[in-house]
Amino acid sequence: LIGNGPAWMRERLETEFTVHPLPPEAERAAFLADKGAAITACCTFSGIATEVMDALPNLKIISSYGVGYDSIDADHAAKRGVIVTHTPNVLNDEVADTAILLWLATSRKLVAYDRYVREGRWLKEGAAPLTTSPEGRTVGILGLGRIGQAIADRLGVFGATVVYHSRTEKDVPYTFYPDLVEMAKACDVLICITPGGAGTKHIVNAEVIDALGPQGILVNVARGSVVDETALVKALQEGRLGGAGLDVFEFEPKVPEALFAMENVTLQPHVGSATHETRRAMGELVCDNLSQYLKDGRVLTPVPECAAIAKV
Numbered sequence: 302l303i304g305n306g307p308a309w310m311r312e313r314l315e316t317e318f319t320v321h322p323l324p325p326e327a328e329r330a331a332f333l334a335d336k337g338a339a340i341t342a343c344c345t346f347s348g349i350a351t352e353v354m355d356a357l358p359n360l361k362i363i364s365s366y367g368v369g370y371d372s373i374d375a376d377h378a379a380k381r382g383v384i385v386t387h388t389p390n391v392l393n394d395e396v397a398d399t400a401i402l403l404w405l406a407t408s409r410k411l412v413a414y415d416r417y418v419r420e421g422r423w424l425k426e427g428a429a430p431l432t433t434s435p436e437g438r439t440v441g442i443l444g445l446g447r448i449g450q451a452i453a454d455r456l457g458v459f460g461a462t463v464v465y466h467s468r469t470e471k472d473v474p475y476t477f478y479p480d481l482v483e484m485a486k487a488c489d490v491l492i493c494i495t496p497g498g499a500g501t502k503h504i505v506n507a508e509v510i511d512a513l514g515p516q517g518i519l520v521n522v523a524r525g526s527v528v529d530e531t532a533l534v535k536a537l538q539e540g541r542l543g544g545a546g547l548d549v550f551e552f553e554p555k556v557p558e559a560l561f562a563m564e565n566v567t568l569q570p571h572v573g574s575a576t577h578e579t580r581r582a583m584g585e586l587v588c589d590n591l592s593q594y595l596k597d598g599r600v601l602t603p604v605p606e607c608a609a610i611a612k613v
């Protein structure tokens with residue numbers, strides 16, 4: 302067991318497995334030398350370092366909590382014959398709602414105006430300045446996968462024109478942009494919802510941010526690594542980007558302090574899927590993958606890299 306999960310999950314796992322929590326760094330080598338060979342399955346809330354994976358010679362399955370698995374070398378696991386599973390789909394609606402919340406809150410200054418009321422500024426300064434309507438905008442989705450599609454499904458009620466950029470074109474009624482900069486130029490709002498990792502590192506760079514422009518809003522519910530945070534902060538400071546709604550950051554839980562005073566920025570502590578209901582569904586799926594594997598060697602939701610070695 303790697304990382305901290307809810308008590309009910311540990312209780313459920315203990316009914317079927319002998320559970321060994323991975324101890325802190327200082328005690329890790331001794332633990333792995335003692336127990337490493339006995340461990341066949343891993344449940345993780347925070348990925349797994351490749352050295353730890355390789356210190357478990359009889360490991361067969363890694364069941365990871367979350368749909369993103371950029372903190373697990375899944376290619377390496379597949380080569381070793383270790384199946385990695387994750388928790389797709391059960392969180393689509395929650396994360397899509399978070400993206401919409403961040404966009405609306407940023408464009409209507411929800412958090413800044415909440416502060417305006419609490420600080421007594423409404424009384425002292427009168428009506429707050431006007432904001433920009435989210436209605437009828439062109440919204441670009443970077444990564445039209447499971448969650449990206451759930452975001453697109455929500456955009457109709459705002460009269461939005463949906464466009465997207467992914468690695469491949471999809472059979473959908475939205476315009477595909479093979480070039481992200483070109484899409485950003487066409488957009489009022491850019492919502493990032495790709496996986497993290499090397500393939501997407503800083504794909505939202507200074508050029509993309511400038512293409513989005515001084516009226517544009519960037520929403521990031523993907524991974525902090527997807528956006529060049531230094532370029533983002535600079536663009537906001539210089540008024541070259543209209544606003545940002547951010548759930549994820551490059552060096553979590555560190556968030557650039559320059560953002561704290563900005564009224565056109567909405568910040569969340571990586572809580573895209575963090576409701577009781579959705580986290581419960583994710584936890585059940587993590588346990589279900591392990592239980593199924595124990596029962597008959599099949600799994601429910603392997604990551605694509607392990608599709609060839611997993612029985613479903």
Ligand code: NDP
Nearest residue numbers: 369444445446447448467468469495496497500522573574
């Ligand atoms: P999917 O795999 O269904 O979708 C990912 C999309 O990203 C696909 O459309 C894919 O394109 C696209 N993509 C991948 N690499 C690139 C690239 N280099 N350039 C452009 N597009 C790319 O994943 P999900 O929708 O289920 O999840 C997406 C991500 O959301 C997760 O990996 C995770 O990082 C993040 N997430 C964040 C949460 C939060 O709390 N903020 C919660 C849950 C997820 P193609 O189809 O063409 O391959």
